[in-house]
Amino acid sequence: MAMRKIINDPSLVEDQTVAGILAAFPDHLKRVEGSTRALIRADAPVAGKVGIATGGGSGHLPLFLGYVGQGLATGCCVGNVFSSPSAEDMLDVTKAIDSGAGVLYLYGNYSGDTMNFDMASEMAEMEDIIVKTTLGRDDVTSAPNEEMERRRGVAGIVFGFKIAGAAAEEGRDLDSVHAVAEKAVFNTRSMGVALSGTTIPAAGQPGFEVAEGQMELGMGIHGEPGVEIGPLLTADEIAGQMLDRILPDLPFSSGDAAAVLVNSLGATAPEELYILYNKASQILGDRGIKVHRAFIGEYATSMEMSGASISICKLDDELISLLDAPAYSPLLSQQLGR
Amino acid sequence: MAMRKIINDPSLVEDQTVAGILAAFPDHLKRVEGSTRALIRADAPVAGKVGIATGGGSGHLPLFLGYVGQGLATGCCVGNVFSSPSAEDMLDVTKAIDSGAGVLYLYGNYSGDTMNFDMASEMAEMEDIIVKTTLGRDDVTSAPNEEMERRRGVAGIVFGFKIAGAAAEEGRDLDSVHAVAEKAVFNTRSMGVALSGTTIPAAGQPGFEVAEGQMELGMGIHGEPGVEIGPLLTADEIAGQMLDRILPDLPFSSGDAAAVLVNSLGATAPEELYILYNKASQILGDRGIKVHRAFIGEYATSMEMSGASISICKLDDELISLLDAPAYSPLLSQQLGR
Amino acid sequence: MTDEVLGIFKTISEEVVPQADTLRELDAKIGDGDLGITVTRGMEAVIAGLKELEGTPVSNQLARSGMAFNRAAASTFGVLFATAMMRGGAAVKDREDVGASDVAAIGQAAMKGLMDRGKAKIGDKTLLDALAPAIEAFDKANAAGKSLREATGAAVAACETGTTATIEMQSRVSRAGWMGERSIGVQDPGATAVLFMLQAAQSWVNANSEPQTNGGL
Amino acid sequence: MTDEVLGIFKTISEEVVPQADTLRELDAKIGDGDLGITVTRGMEAVIAGLKELEGTPVSNQLARSGMAFNRAAASTFGVLFATAMMRGGAAVKDREDVGASDVAAIGQAAMKGLMDRGKAKIGDKTLLDALAPAIEAFDKANAAGKSLREATGAAVAACETGTTATIEMQSRVSRAGWMGERSIGVQDPGATAVLFMLQAAQSWVNANSEPQTNGGL
Ligand SMILES: Nc1ncnc2c1ncn2[C@@H]1O[C@H](COP(=O)(O)OP(=O)(O)O)[C@@H](O)[C@H]1O
Numbered sequence A, B: 001m002a003m004r005k006i007i008n009d010p011s012l013v014e015d016q017t018v019a020g021i022l023a024a025f026p027d028h029l030k031r032v033e034g035s036t037r038a039l040i041r042a043d044a045p046v047a048g049k050v051g052i053a054t055g056g057g058s059g060h061l062p063l064f065l066g067y068v069g070q071g072l073a074t075g076c077c078v079g080n081v082f083s084s085p086s087a088e089d090m091l092d093v094t095k096a097i098d099s100g101a102g103v104l105y106l107y108g109n110y111s112g113d114t115m116n117f118d119m120a121s122e123m124a125e126m127e128d129i130i131v132k133t134t135l136g137r138d139d140v141t142s143a144p145n146e147e148m149e150r151r152r153g154v155a156g157i158v159f160g161f162k163i164a165g166a167a168a169e170e171g172r173d174l175d176s177v178h179a180v181a182e183k184a185v186f187n188t189r190s191m192g193v194a195l196s197g198t199t200i201p202a203a204g205q206p207g208f209e210v211a212e213g214q215m216e217l218g219m220g221i222h223g224e225p226g227v228e229i230g231p232l233l234t235a236d237e238i239a240g241q242m243l244d245r246i247l248p249d250l251p252f253s254s255g256d257a258a259a260v261l262v263n264s265l266g267a268t269a270p271e272e273l274y275i276l277y278n279k280a281s282q283i284l285g286d287r288g289i290k291v292h293r294a295f296i297g298e299y300a301t302s303m304e305m306s307g308a309s310i311s312i313c314k315l316d317d318e319l320i321s322l323l324d325a326p327a328y329s330p331l332l333s334q335q336l337g338r
Numbered sequence C, D: 001m002t003d004e005v006l007g008i009f010k011t012i013s014e015e016v017v018p019q020a021d022t023l024r025e026l027d028a029k030i031g032d033g034d035l036g037i038t039v040t041r042g043m044e045a046v047i048a049g050l051k052e053l054e055g056t057p058v059s060n061q062l063a064r065s066g067m068a069f070n071r072a073a074a075s076t077f078g079v080l081f082a083t084a085m086m087r088g089g090a091a092v093k094d095r096e097d098v099g100a101s102d103v104a105a106i107g108q109a110a111m112k113g114l115m116d117r118g119k120a121k122i123g124d125k126t127l128l129d130a131l132a133p134a135i136e137a138f139d140k141a142n143a144a145g146k147s148l149r150e151a152t153g154a155a156v157a158a159c160e161t162g163t164t165a166t167i168e169m170q171s172r173v174s175r176a177g178w179m180g181e182r183s184i185g186v187q188d189p190g191a192t193a194v195l196f197m198l199q200a201a202q203s204w205v206n207a208n209s210e211p212q213t214n215g216g217l
């Protein structure tokens, strides 16, 4: 079983990752007592403020643990690689971050996560904690526009964390934080392309393969298939195809302001992301869409998967001010505030 | 010619990367007129302050362009992938960033770079610009301790940028900035391990291969061979072997304060870096070495190479205050200031 | 039937974990490839918790085992397994004596729980398509006075048919739903896991019950 | 000899670029694998600049071509190529008329420049080990009154021997120096590039000079 991975026992990958994060940033994060997989801001619960809980499978760093911080999410739990955390861990996080102002669940639309978060929110309600939920469902290739509620979440949820996190930090109430999270998530559309699969450590062999010289257009971050598999196109062609699907979907129109996120799925180098962005920014310019801010780097990965995604979030004045508010996490690819 | 890369014409990778960076961060960086490969801080030359110029091959982002910013380097030029920039570009950067306070050249010890920077400094002197040079030579596996001047630079140069950059920002003179850069570089030791090679786009095929299940201990960031090739060890064993070579080399002793950088060469996932750090921090703790601060992420890469390095910088009070000073670049894996 | 539940879980672990790779492969084809790991880690956690469940009511054994599974291997399958066990257990809550005829009630409660939690319908290419016919066949056999062994055999046979039928279905929910037509042609991994579990339960029944007797075990 | 320099560069480009892959392979073995690209991009830049150098002094043609090479393909080889051309050019500075007998002076000045810039010694397994014997052989033949064609032939032969000798050497400098003993057994890529260039120069000489005449071309 040969994998190109620097790990110990494959079944310890998740716990040792969490332990390493805690060892690296002890002033920033703390563990929820009794759980190896649930971490919260060192200063949580934050008095008077809405808590934001997120979570999902391991293997996506800096998603999800990297988005816990000031002006971002308040707490998080992670499951095994590419698997949901448990409802029990979610409940533990919920209780640990609730200051009485209620908790927003903000995570990606995957059945394991939704079913576990739903179970957690039922349990939280029994303990008198008010919970609202916002689902990231930005991947335009995962279902047609009319079936948006089936779409999966990919890197675009980053805008949700930033915007909802800033709203919570401002001291808004749960309804208001939830409303702006919904707006951020709704205004965001993404598409990815994968040039290779990835290997779950405990499985030891790639769950998915993409032959060299091929690419999967629209592949999800766990290797879920996309719209088509075909020969690897040039960066300019890829950027073009992505924007051709993303822009009409909301739609984004001339005069709109937008934030753009070019994300590496893991192995794809920063150089390639800038080459993609170079073309994307030209296309957006040609269409009259103004880039308020660009984020380029690793924001949501699939371990060593090769590939990239582009996410675009349409901004209004409220979203701009929340996007530009300060935020801090030592795990992030690029600080999200100014 | 199948590569898992999102690019256009392979011969345009470098120029389109630079163009993408400029498109993404126009408020942060500007181009030196007449050069496609030379970028400087948007506010350079910074009146009254020493300029810091760096440079090296393309293919290492965020190295080198990512380290241009407030509290970091002032200007940079990049060459083709894994090749030096030209003396002429370096001269252009030097002239563009010199405010009259002189310029520090801070870059890694590779012959193409040293010969070109030397030629540039000769030309700069003819134009009455005072230049001093500090070379990153942190890789302990590249030559024995007695032949330190032959050692190559790897990710440890990040500490040099942060510390010299903060000193220049404080308004110190060239001699003082140079002295503290020398101290930072001298106090830093690194070692890397590679699990795969990487493909120079214009070459189209990997220059180096590491068979799956094998690793090269001490491999350099262009695939320069290290101390030995052998079976892939566990993360804990790798961390142990790295620290066994790094710690005695300076040496680092009980009671020392240190900054630790765990760097991905590209494809290696953040999860694996945290697993490495988890063990490294235990070993350092056992040896009585106090980690003042940990940096974990992509700081110096080789495109899609799989592997990681650990760099450790011994800190005194002066270095601690410079390391903790604010700094900003939108390309960085983790903001280097607080 | 008190510690019989524990015996069945042990047999499931012994017989299903060795088939984890088949589940991994199927899930890799139309899901994300983790179902083999999920079942392995989940059943390990169930087994690790059995000792302290000895002698406790069946409802507690079921619920606690389900939660242990999902805590160790949370996922769609994990939370559904937990839900089925919790709801199934609730159907015999506070009952000291649970017999073969209660299995029908447990199964129906579990089914209802799964449908509440997952919001999928029969025919959506999920584990429901394996479990629903199995429960129905068991009920029918049980109502007709068949032995536990016979009823279990009927359930497993119906489960096999249901599982095989998922091959031709197009997934409409969750991960495989994103594949659209590309999901046709692959047997649903979750349905397959349910089939393996019921087959293991059948092994236990055959080894531990009289061929002809109905009622107690 | 004025635009003869340009002719030689053209021939070098034509004959060496097709061998770039050999250089890439050698450099991949004991360096970083970029030398094939370096020579290709560098010579392309030289050729692109030739037009505007037509009719200018040899010293300018050499220096400007060297700088164009390094600007397009800066690297150890690039800066050394530039240094050799600049220093070689300086040896015939402001001279309108450069003949075959000046080639010796150009070569010696280039050698000196390379040693100043790279600080390597003969025997360190670098391009110096190919170039030094070639220049020496050329000088000797030239001093003995041989024709340009004969002197060039002697230089190329010496260069071949020198290049082959690098196989058994252990690198002591730069990138290959880090390999220590593992550098033994591979022919030095930079030396090989120099050999290919001199072989191309020889092709040009053979096509453009009289077999027996010394002096002008
Ligand atoms: N909504 C649903 N209701 C019932 N079963 C479902 C539902 N969605 C998926 N499943 C079942 O779960 C199986 C996949 O389980 P698992 O691998 O744990 O999913 P994931 O990895 O996506 O969390 C599917 O094969 C299917 O049988």
Ligand SMILES: Nc1ncnc2c1ncn2[C@@H]1O[C@H](COP(=O)(O)OP(=O)(O)O)[C@@H](O)[C@H]1O
Pocket: B082, B083, B084, B111, B112, B113, D027, D031, D032, D033, D034, D035, D038, D075, D076, D077, D078, D080, D114, D117, D118, D119, D120, D125, D126, D127, D128, D173, D174, D175, D188, D189, D190, D191
């Ligand atoms: N110090 C030196 N002096 C002279 N030649 C050198 C020196 N160092 C390296 N070389 C030559 O340069 C060649 C490598 O060139 P190149 O591929 O451009 O190097 P790099 O990629 O390391 O910048 C070597 O094969 C050797 O012939």
Ligand SMILES: [Mg+2]
Pocket: A082, A083, A084, A112, C032, C034, C075, C076
């Ligand atoms: Mg999963």
Ligand SMILES: [Mg+2]
Pocket: B082, B083, B084, B112, D032, D034, D075, D076
């Ligand atoms: Mg090179």
Ligand SMILES: [Mg+2]
Pocket: C027, C031, C032, C033, C034, C035
């Ligand atoms: Mg799965």
Ligand SMILES: [Mg+2]
Pocket: D027, D031, D032, D033, D034, D035
């Ligand atoms: Mg080279």
